[in-house]
């Protein structure tokens with residue numbers, strides 16, 4: 734199949750790429766750009782492990798063609814940290830024990846980051862709705878919801894982790 738030249742804006746940088754028309758965004762991120770934070774699990778749009786953001790909205794990159802992403806601003810989990818400094822959300826996942834095997838974590842983070850960019854201090858119901866497309870097989874969700882709630886608090890404090898701050 735003939736390859737096509739496209740440009741994708743990923744984590745603030747334009748990337749020139751040669752892709753096949755049926756290449757998914759997830760394939761291009763992982764295989765062409767070595768951005769392997771986004772995980773491939775179901776490949777069918779069910780699990781959410783491949784979630785990235787396009788123009789600030791959570792999107793399943795396994796169901797998105799790379800060509801469709803042209804002209805958008807793509808953010809992957811690699812775009813959350815500032816160099817070696819984790820974002821508040823990432824640190825909160827660690828502090829609250831919200832990571833076990835880690836396969837769901839990048840997708841959870843991207844859905845949660847999109848929520849927090851629009852909603853300060855979301856309640857548990859809002860957090861669970863925002864994460865409803867992200868399946869975790871390990872944690873039971875409570876720790877993940879706690880981690881997102883903490884990261885969304887203006888004063889960044891909660892009873893579970895006061896001793897760590």
Ligand code: FES
Pocket residue numbers: 772773774775776777778779780781782783784793794795796
């Ligand atoms: S790998 Fe994309 S939704 Fe499961």
Ligand code: FES
Pocket residue numbers: 831832833834835836837838868869870871872
């Ligand atoms: S931490 Fe294992 S699937 Fe969520």
